Amino acid sequence: MNPLALLATLTALVALSGGKPAPPLECRLSSAAIHPAAGSVTVRFVLKNTTSRELAVLTWQTPLEGLFGDIFRITTAGGNEIPYRGPMVKRGDPEAGEYVRIPPNGEVSGEVDAAAAYDLSRQGRYTVSFRGRIHDVSEPKSIPRPRSAHRPASVECRALAIEVVPGP
Numbered sequence: 609m610n611p612l613a614l615l616a617t618l619t620a621l622v623a624l625s626g627g628k629p630a631p632p633l634e635c636r637l638s639s640a641a642i643h644p645a646a647g648s649v650t651v652r653f654v655l656k657n658t659t660s661r662e663l664a665v666l667t668w669q670t671p672l673e674g675l676f677g678d679i680f681r682i683t684t685a686g687g688n689e690i691p692y693r694g695p696m697v698k699r700g701d702p703e704a705g706e707y708v709r710i711p712p713n714g715e716v717s718g719e720v721d722a723a724a725a726y727d728l729s730r731q732g733r734y735t736v737s738f739r740g741r742i743h744d745v746s747e748p749k750s751i752p753r754p755r756s757a758h759r760p761a762s763v764e765c766r767a768l769a770i771e772v773v774p775g776p
Contacts (some may be wrong), residue, residue: 635765644775657710666744671718694725
């Protein structure tokens with residue numbers, strides 16, 4: 609292939625991919641489809657390392673650390689957002705224990721009760737989405753590091769549909 613044809617092919621491939629490399633992290637949410645009103649709504653969050661090297665991920669503002677901030681966007685079937693009413697944590701620089709290591713092509717997961725911080729007591733259908741920000745992603749040898757040196761990453765999880773039905 610001549611150099612101009614090769615350049616045109618590479619340019620077309622980059623344009624088709626949006627010019628962005630594949631993200632190093634993927635996530636998914638899961639939960640039971642039906643929950644009783646005034647009961648718990650356990651949401652499982654799985655974060656997958658799609659690279660061939662170990663990554664260290666800061667757990668802040670993810671279900672990997674628990675529910676300490678407005679990490680979900682929860683909406684009703686009518687599109688109304690359910691406000692967060694849980695704890696908010698103020699932070700300094702992280703410690704090494706606040707990172708989780710994910711092996712190459714490996715996964716980590718965490719579960720939280722979304723009903724503990726969002727009012728999911730009314731019957732109806734809800735959509736749960738992760739707000740999608742990882743505060744710092746690094747090689748394990750580079751952690752911990754100050755907030756000024758963080759390298760954030762966005763992740764998108766497919767939204768989760770749940771239904772709250774009358775309790776027992």
